[in-house]
């Protein structure tokens with residue numbers, strides 16, 4: 001059984017899949033407490049579902065793209081079986097993970113979108129850098145940047161681990177904290193080979209809206 005916070009159908013707001021219709025399976029619990037967290041409601045609230053029940057619900061939306069997110073999905077070990085089963089059922093599967101828990105046992109068919117937590121998140125010490133060696137070319141690494149210190153740190157990590165050679169690197173701002181134009185100008189000045197992104201859903205709906 002897995003504790004699920006919500007399952008819903010919406011537009012993917014982030015990653016290179018932004019703009020595509022997608023079913024979201026949001027798992028309860030997170031082992032981190034980022035300063036800018038926008039899904040605190042997923043820390044504890046939820047209902048127990050079996051994997052079959054989750055897949056039946058996902059099926060009901062008639063969409064073959066599905067994202068498993070949280071909270072932190074990998075807190076519940078059973079999430080590995082859910083990811084595998086979704087792949088078996090022919091879904092294109094995305095996993096959003098905060099980057100503190102091991103990804104090595106995630107099914108290789110899953111596209112992993114993994115954060116590396118910047119200093120202003122307050123969770124810098126939780127980054128599991130061993131995960132980098134398990135990333136595949138189709139995976140994506142995300143930096144959520146709140147100020148210049150975060151930006152410089154991200155640049156250092158990209159260079160240290162040669163990240164842009166491994167997979168797509170996403171840069172986004174801490175919403176309502178750093179102005180997008182500032183981050184975009186830094187990226188252009190430094191000619192960084194990263195993909196800037198906005199959290200599209202926060203512009204379509206009110207930023208605090210749940211289930212979108």
Ligand code: SF4
Pocket residue numbers: 030031032033034036037038039040070071072098
């Ligand atoms: S990892 Fe995600 S869900 Fe967990 S505290 Fe950070 S932003 Fe919130």
